[in-house]
Amino acid sequence: MMKKIELEVNGRKKTVEVDPEEPLLYVLREDFGLNGPKFGCGLHQCGACMVMIEGTATYTCRIPSGQFEGQKIETIENLSINDNKLHPLQQSFFEEQAAQCGYCVNGMLIAALDLLRKNKNPTESEIREALHKIICRCGTHSRFIKAVKKAAANSSNL
Ligand code: FES
Ligand code: FES
Incomplete structure (x- = not known):
């Protein structure tokens, strides 16, 4: 079921309407337009989808996006801003x-x-x-x- 969630990505808060069970990777790519994180294995094994969550490298291809509300998310797009x-x-x-x-x-x-x-x-x-x-x-x-x-x-x- 679609729901509004607020995510803080690269220092900006944005509310998006998504299925909160959808993995964060898809939300970052489709709703935030951030294509740095990639889909590789979808199994937490290859690391292509990693972003920083609260300062720690974290897989994003399986964990539901709703679980990241209130956490600081940083992608490689933030590195050279x-x-x-x-x-x-x-x-x-x-x-x-x-x-x-x-x-x-x-x-x-x-x-x-x-x-x-x-x-x-x-x-x-x-x-x-x-x-x-x-x-x-x-x-x-x-x-x-x-x-x-x-x-x-x-x-x-x-
Ligand atoms: S896509 Fe391979 S670990 Fe996430
Ligand atoms: S997978 Fe091709 S450079 Fe690493």
Whole structure:
């Protein structure tokens, strides 16, 4: 049944009329026009759909959107809004040519953002652990790991 719910996405509150059982991913893409989060497996296994919820990387492909009322939702569209520059993670992903097809990039960015906001100087094994939950079908994990290391080294404010 359709219902009005208010979600706070990228710092803005908006009321949308949706089925609150519909997973957040669909609401973000269809009602907020945010195409950064992707549908991959739909099973909480690949990470393509991740967004930050209250500061933690979270899958969105199965959890009902109604459960996110009152929580702060942040998508990758929020990363480069300020002064029109790429976020340091986006910049280093670009410089290291980390992506091949790019389908996993949303999840890689969100997982890396979660890590670096909580741990400014992660070890390589901590980076591997953080990115491990994202499946990259192209197998470019080593380039993503290098890019996250570079972003951590080059920026103190993420
Ligand atoms: S689409 Fe959500 S984890 Fe794969
Ligand atoms: S770059 Fe293709 S899935 Fe990761």
